[in-house]
Amino acid sequence: MTRNPLAFPLSKGHAMPTENRDDTIAAHAPTLASAIPAGHGHVTTSEFKIRARDVNVFYGEKQALFDVSLDVPAKSVTAFIGPSGCGKSTFLRCINRMNDTIPSARVQGSIEIDGADVNAKSVDPVVLRSRVGMVFQKPNPFPKTIFENVAYGPKIHGLATGKAELEAIVEASLKKAGLWNEVADRLHQAGTGLSGGQQQRLVIARAIAVSPEVILMDEPCSALDPIATAKIEELIDELRNQFCIVIVTHSMAQAARVSQKTAFFHLGKLVESGPTEEMFTNPRDTRTQDYITGRFG
Amino acid sequence: MTDAVLNPGAPAPKAAPLSAREALLKKRHRSEMWFRVQGIAAIVIAMIFLVVLVGRIVVQGYSTFETHTLTVPVYINPERVDVTALEGVNYDYIVAEALMKKLGVQDDDLGTTSAKIMDLTSRDFGFQLLNKLKADKSLIGKTVDVTGSVKADADLYYKGEIKRSTAEVDRKLDNQQLDWLDKLRTDGTVKAGFNTKFFSNSDSTEPEQAGVWGAVVGSAMMLVITALIAIPVGVLAAVYLEEFAPKNRWTDIIEVNINNLAAVPSIVYGLLGLALFINWLHVPRGSPLVGGLVLALMALPTVIIATRSSLKAVPPSIREAALGVGASKAQTVFHHVLPLAMPGVMTGAILSLAHALGETAPLLMIGMVAFVPGAPESFTSSATVLPVQVFIWENASERAFHERTAAAIIVLLVFMIVMNAAAVILRRRFERRW
Numbered sequence: 001m002t003r004n005p006l007a008f009p010l011s012k013g014h015a016m017p018t019e020n021r022d023d024t025i026a027a028h029a030p031t032l033a034s035a036i037p038a039g040h041g042h043v044t045t046s047e048f049k050i051r052a053r054d055v056n057v058f059y060g061e062k063q064a065l066f067d068v069s070l071d072v073p074a075k076s077v078t079a080f081i082g083p084s085g086c087g088k089s090t091f092l093r094c095i096n097r098m099n100d101t102i103p104s105a106r107v108q109g110s111i112e113i114d115g116a117d118v119n120a121k122s123v124d125p126v127v128l129r130s131r132v133g134m135v136f137q138k139p140n141p142f143p144k145t146i147f148e149n150v151a152y153g154p155k156i157h158g159l160a161t162g163k164a165e166l167e168a169i170v171e172a173s174l175k176k177a178g179l180w181n182e183v184a185d186r187l188h189q190a191g192t193g194l195s196g197g198q199q200q201r202l203v204i205a206r207a208i209a210v211s212p213e214v215i216l217m218d219e220p221c222s223a224l225d226p227i228a229t230a231k232i233e234e235l236i237d238e239l240r241n242q243f244c245i246v247i248v249t250h251s252m253a254q255a256a257r258v259s260q261k262t263a264f265f266h267l268g269k270l271v272e273s274g275p276t277e278e279m280f281t282n283p284r285d286t287r288t289q290d291y292i293t294g295r296f297g
Numbered sequence: 298m299t300d301a302v303l304n305p306g307a308p309a310p311k312a313a314p315l316s317a318r319e320a321l322l323k324k325r326h327r328s329e330m331w332f333r334v335q336g337i338a339a340i341v342i343a344m345i346f347l348v349v350l351v352g353r354i355v356v357q358g359y360s361t362f363e364t365h366t367l368t369v370p371v372y373i374n375p376e377r378v379d380v381t382a383l384e385g386v387n388y389d390y391i392v393a394e395a396l397m398k399k400l401g402v403q404d405d406d407l408g409t410t411s412a413k414i415m416d417l418t419s420r421d422f423g424f425q426l427l428n429k430l431k432a433d434k435s436l437i438g439k440t441v442d443v444t445g446s447v448k449a450d451a452d453l454y455y456k457g458e459i460k461r462s463t464a465e466v467d468r469k470l471d472n473q474q475l476d477w478l479d480k481l482r483t484d485g486t487v488k489a490g491f492n493t494k495f496f497s498n499s500d501s502t503e504p505e506q507a508g509v510w511g512a513v514v515g516s517a518m519m520l521v522i523t524a525l526i527a528i529p530v531g532v533l534a535a536v537y538l539e540e541f542a543p544k545n546r547w548t549d550i551i552e553v554n555i556n557n558l559a560a561v562p563s564i565v566y567g568l569l570g571l572a573l574f575i576n577w578l579h580v581p582r583g584s585p586l587v588g589g590l591v592l593a594l595m596a597l598p599t600v601i602i603a604t605r606s607s608l609k610a611v612p613p614s615i616r617e618a619a620l621g622v623g624a625s626k627a628q629t630v631f632h633h634v635l636p637l638a639m640p641g642v643m644t645g646a647i648l649s650l651a652h653a654l655g656e657t658a659p660l661l662m663i664g665m666v667a668f669v670p671g672a673p674e675s676f677t678s679s680a681t682v683l684p685v686q687v688f689i690w691e692n693a694s695e696r697a698f699h700e701r702t703a704a705a706i707i708v709l710l711v712f713m714i715v716m717n718a719a720a721v722i723l724r725r726r727f728e729r730r731w
Contacts, residue, residue: 096621098617098620098621101616101617101620103543103544126623126624126625127623128623129620129621129622129623130622130623133621133622134617134621135621136614136617136618136621138614140612140614140615140617140618141618142615142618142619142633143615143637152619152622152624152632153622153623156622156623156624156625156628156632157623203618206618206622207621207622209622210622210623
């Protein structure tokens with residue numbers, strides 16, 4: 001936590017020409033995404049899991065997001081940074097259509113996961129959310145047992161045919177979330193009785209249990225102490241081999257530590273995005289620079 | 298201070314002199330003290346009212362729970378009993394004869410003495426004799442022990458409610474009758490005991506025979522109807538309005554109207570029930586069914602409001618958590634939100650039922666005010682309920698009914714305390730302290 005984000009091990013002297021950057025402007029043309037040279041972020045077109053184009057979000061009359069276009073690579077961690085109220089959480093919630101639950105929210109533009117528009121009429125948000133898991137700012141386990149917390153998703157989606165299979169899923173999910181050793185002997189105790197960090201890992205296990213492809217994390221560590229935060233970050237790093245992870249964070253240091261790609265939002269606009277290393281060493285936009293060096297936000 | 302920091306150009310406010318600040322501090326403490334005193338005074342006043350209310354009812358009503366019974370050996374004189382017409386026999390006179398024998402007095406030709414004696418014993422004695430003879434005709438010519446209540450006025454004399462010091466013309470019993478009563482008590486013919494009849498009997502024209510059983514059964518049956526209608530309809534309406542309904546002008550109008558309905562005087566619901574259920578749907582008047590329907594209408598807004606507020610109190614993070622793992626809206630509500638809201642829902646429902654239990658005015662409108670000498674046999678037969686029983690007895694002219702009024706209120710209060718306790722227990726049970 002105390003680490004200076006700028007002290008991140010940097011590949012020196014890799015300042016990219018702006019026109020090659022995967023930023024708002026460049027991303028308008030899908031072909032430009034491939035313009036990012038291989039060997040820098042290891043991102044190619046086929047590896048993009050989520051592709052957002054001209055996303056506008058309105059809450060009633062108020063516009064919260066302006067023409068956001070962004071590609072999120074598969075099997076890696078993408079961090080959204082920006083000052084409070086900049087729209088990064090709003091954008092995150094568009095990806096699994098959690099904004100549907102807000103009556104006044106209106107989403108325009110397209111967000112595709114594996115080429116399929118999530119806002120299409122044929123897409124059932126219930127199915128979408130089983131593919132796109134979500135972890136919230138405050139740990140929010142159900143007021144049920146640890147087992148029931150993890151088993152709930154598989155149960156409602158019919159992923160397990162028997163008790164044994166369900167137990168196997170729960171165990172595997174808790175193991176993946178690095179929580180198994182701590183809770184194996186008290187699976188049938190209250191999930192809310194765990195510590196904050198454990199609860200957040202339980203919530204991650206709950207999200208993993210339905211085998212999603214994408215996991216969205218909305219400031220998952222903002223309510224946790226540094227040790228619990230470190231554990232979650234470690235977990236995120238392990239999980240990126242299997243999932244496409246998008247994380248919203250207020251901590252530049254965290255973004256620098258866990259993500260491979262970073263997107264900076266400001267006042268509802270995507271200011272710039274690119275490989276994390278670059279964003280932190282050589283931000284193109286002065287606003288980005290000011291923000292990551294702590295001059296505002 | 299902060300202003301000064303934020304506006305460096307503005308002149309720093311001058312600090313008040315120390316003495317002035319101390320004075321201000323004292324003033325603040327004083328005003329806090331004054332507020333506390335007012336609060337305590339308010340509580341004391343409320344407690345006094347409560348104690349006076351409950352105290353008066355208990356003082357007036359507790360004597361009902363004691364009663365005086367009389368046991369007398371009755372010789373069933375074959376001359377007075379016509380075996381072929383058992384119903385037509387004057388059993389009261391046979392009992393009076395037995396008592397006259399016991400007291401050593403003779404009846405005159407006009408029957409003055411026997412009439413006075415009959416004023417002391419309940420009509421119940423006669424009915425008991427009739428039933429005994431119906432069961433076993435061989436009793437004719439034998440002596441049987443009969444136990445029954447003394448008449449309400451005699452009971453009041455024993456309890457000290459009718460005093461000998463009152464002028465003879467002003468009381469219902471004359472000096473001779475009081476002498477007899479004294480004698481009967483001293484020789485052990487009359488005994489004091491717990492008044493079980495008050496709980497096992499229903500309403501009666503004779504106060505000593507009147508009880509609350511019919512009213513208790515009527516109240517319970519009516520509440521069953523009310524609960525079966527008001528709770529499911531109210532909870533589902535609230536869940537739909539709170540969780541599913543779009544927030545637009547129509548739902549706003551519905552919400553305002555529900556809140557208004559909760560404030561509609563209960564007698565209006567009685568009129569509605571009269572017009573809707575009795576005149577239009579022809580539900581039998583004065584039955585637990587129609588009473589329950591009317592009270593369900595009345596309880597519905599309260600149940601909806603209580604349910605909505607407890608649904609609102611469920612943290613949105615739980616909804617997000619469920620939606621986030623792909624639960625549908627209905628799964629989110631019924632698996633997570635409603636179970637968490639359940640303690641509040643149950644409390645609201647039981648409190649609104651308790652309120653309905655004490656309701657009188659709408660029931661008078663739907664003809665529940667009749668004299669019903671028995672517990673209702675079905676949901677459609679005539680019934681009386683506790684608050685209406687209180688109302689009927691309070692209007693009765695006989696003095697003994699007034700102590701029964703207070704006793705019935707005690708029963709009603711106990712009924713309510715039990716319901717409220719159930720609400721608390723249910724709340725504790727459902728409430729998951731994680």
